[in-house]
Amino acid sequence: MPSIETLAILSIAIPWLGALVVWLVRDHRPALQHGLSVAFALAGGVAAVAMIPQRTEANVLGVALGSAFGELTFLPDGLGVFLAVVATVVGSLAVIFSVDYMRGERQLGRYYALVLFFIGAMVGLVLSSNLLLVFVFWEITAFCSYALISFYNDDPKAVAAGIKALIMTQIGGVGLLGGALLLYVYQGTYDVPTFLAHANALPAGVLAVMAFGFLVAAAAKSAQFPFQTWLPDAMEAPTPISALIHAATMVNAGVYLLARFYPAFEGVPNWRLAVIVVGAVTALLAALMAIVSNDLKRVLAHSTVSQLGYMVYAVGSGGIFASQFHLLSHSVFKALLFLAAGAVIHAVGTRDMRQMGGLGKQMPFTRVVFIIGALALAGIPVLNGFWSKELVLEAGLMHAPIWSYVLMLIGAGLTAFYTYRMVTMVFYGEAHGHAHGDAGTAMKIALAPLALGALSTWLLAGPFAKLLSAETLPYHGIEAASTFHILEEVISLPTLIALAVVALGLLAWVFRSKLAGLGRALRGLGWAAENSFGFEAINRGIVRGVSGAAEGLRITQTGLLNWNVVGIVAGLLIVIAILALGA
Amino acid sequence: MTLSLPALAAAAVLGLLGIGVAGLLVTRNLIKVVVGIQVMTKGGMLAMVLAGYLSGRVQTGAALALTVIVADTIVSVVALAFAVQVRRRFGTLDLQALSTLRR
Numbered sequence: 001m002p003s004i005e006t007l008a009i010l011s012i013a014i015p016w017l018g019a020l021v022v023w024l025v026r027d028h029r030p031a032l033q034h035g036l037s038v039a040f041a042l043a044g045g046v047a048a049v050a051m052i053p054q055r056t057e058a059n060v061l062g063v064a065l066g067s068a069f070g071e072l073t074f075l076p077d078g079l080g081v082f083l084a085v086v087a088t089v090v091g092s093l094a095v096i097f098s099v100d101y102m103r104g105e106r107q108l109g110r111y112y113a114l115v116l117f118f119i120g121a122m123v124g125l126v127l128s129s130n131l132l133l134v135f136v137f138w139e140i141t142a143f144c145s146y147a148l149i150s151f152y153n154d155d156p157k158a159v160a161a162g163i164k165a166l167i168m169t170q171i172g173g174v175g176l177l178g179g180a181l182l183l184y185v186y187q188g189t190y191d192v193p194t195f196l197a198h199a200n201a202l203p204a205g206v207l208a209v210m211a212f213g214f215l216v217a218a219a220a221k222s223a224q225f226p227f228q229t230w231l232p233d234a235m236e237a238p239t240p241i242s243a244l245i246h247a248a249t250m251v252n253a254g255v256y257l258l259a260r261f262y263p264a265f266e267g268v269p270n271w272r273l274a275v276i277v278v279g280a281v282t283a284l285l286a287a288l289m290a291i292v293s294n295d296l297k298r299v300l301a302h303s304t305v306s307q308l309g310y311m312v313y314a315v316g317s318g319g320i321f322a323s324q325f326h327l328l329s330h331s332v333f334k335a336l337l338f339l340a341a342g343a344v345i346h347a348v349g350t351r352d353m354r355q356m357g358g359l360g361k362q363m364p365f366t367r368v369v370f371i372i373g374a375l376a377l378a379g380i381p382v383l384n385g386f387w388s389k390e391l392v393l394e395a396g397l398m399h400a401p402i403w404s405y406v407l408m409l410i411g412a413g414l415t416a417f418y419t420y421r422m423v424t425m426v427f428y429g430e431a432h433g434h435a436h437g438d439a440g441t442a443m444k445i446a447l448a449p450l451a452l453g454a455l456s457t458w459l460l461a462g463p464f465a466k467l468l469s470a471e472t473l474p475y476h477g478i479e480a481a482s483t484f485h486i487l488e489e490v491i492s493l494p495t496l497i498a499l500a501v502v503a504l505g506l507l508a509w510v511f512r513s514k515l516a517g518l519g520r521a522l523r524g525l526g527w528a529a530e531n532s533f534g535f536e537a538i539n540r541g542i543v544r545g546v547s548g549a550a551e552g553l554r555i556t557q558t559g560l561l562n563w564n565v566v567g568i569v570a571g572l573l574i575v576i577a578i579l580a581l582g583a
Numbered sequence: 584m585t586l587s588l589p590a591l592a593a594a595a596v597l598g599l600l601g602i603g604v605a606g607l608l609v610t611r612n613l614i615k616v617v618v619g620i621q622v623m624t625k626g627g628m629l630a631m632v633l634a635g636y637l638s639g640r641v642q643t644g645a646a647l648a649l650t651v652i653v654a655d656t657i658v659s660v661v662a663l664a665f666a667v668q669v670r671r672r673f674g675t676l677d678l679q680a681l682s683t684l685r686r
Binding site: 558559561566569 | 604607608609610611616678679682
């Protein structure tokens, strides 16, 4: 058995090496590219899983990078290893799925190289314990997501969506970089464990700036309010990429960042409340937008934003375990839903749900797995989404303001509503489109384990609690408990209330014709949701403002030497004046 | 009133720099731009020699000035060669007329 040090390096290096190899193979040998990508992705997954028993709370590997950069260190503790496993395993399934989905596409080398690079960078991000390196990996994932969202680079919509994702996540990157540099200024190190141990040694103001900077970073990365608009647009990517971004990599990074640094920031005044507000507002707004969307992938994208809101909300409520458990459930069922949706889209040739319907008979396998994923998303017992969502709600009920709990309950009802709507529109009712055949073999190989996972990962609650316990995460205060104990805790009166709300959501869709009056009353809300509650208008306004300012500043660029010399002399005079005044 | 040698040199430095900058500010002729830069560079060289004299490290100042002479010569040659090419291709040395870099 290789040491934990070796495994940590391998789980990053194998996907990256794979990226290089697949790219070097060139595009005239697609079969080899498919095979190599799957092999490298799976090998990375094996390396990550092998880290679980060897997890440790101490930094491993200490390569000095020079005084300004600290050391290249990895921290394969429970949290980091868990997310590395999610990234590589769910990522591998997305790669396997791609074998069918991307068959016959051009430029497979670019596709697979970026996917593997993405997976490796995500592993690096969650394992790295040097904050500056966390930032570097953070930016690599941002770049990969940009390049993959714009994969169809002859489609202007895809290119625009990629640039949007890049710009929005860069705003978050500034928050993270600022936090890292502040930490270096005040503690002389980028080391994460040192920071967590001595967070209180920082001046309160500095800690607050870091805390809110990291919140901005997490919100931008995880598509939380007010940055939620980039994720639905990212649907222009090939569907396995959507699954990868939504379930395995990228959006998990924000929740990871909040969970990782929660012990340091929980004492910052109003920080927890801000996290709760961001999570709750996002969960509710995104659920509303999911209801009015007719694009299958957009519904799923809004649901991802909404579920990420639940995770962020859980972190704000102090429920780190609940948030990570929901992240696990979500990764499984959302990857399942996206890949199954990919199979549907691949077979029907459109993403518009109004042109689907009645596909259940033509795609029996896809229907079964999609419904399993949908039930998990809606939070129906006994699927994994039910248990983890109830844990999140329970954390909220105990440690968050009651109004936020009510918002989250409404969100749960809406989730059930739009999930049911989606399933009916795609698989039942009148057929509006025709599918040519069920999912292919590679698709089925990727879908089956995810469906089994959605049915069963909740049984891992006990081992999962042990993974995140004080054994390797001394500051998070998560207690190891048996599966039975955790599940027993879930079954309580609030759970029944939540279930009743979910049932109401389902019934609302069943009796939607009788509720038509209510629908008319809420037409304004529906219109607002269709227009993303004005956030797109705000985005457009900002873009207009920036390009207007750039146009206005153009007059300073005369291109004439004489004016440039004037500028140089004026600059020199200002510097001399400052020096004279300062002396 | 007697002027010391360093004060005289300092005045010369400022004078050369001033003349050079003034030339760059007002001229539109590419050759005169090169001349203006030359004048400024001479001021800079004199400043180096002066600094070496004042700090007691005359050799350092002289060595730096020599280095600048070499670099400065190359810069002038290249700039003048450009000027010749510009004149041949565009038929003018007027910067205002040449500034097609603008949109």
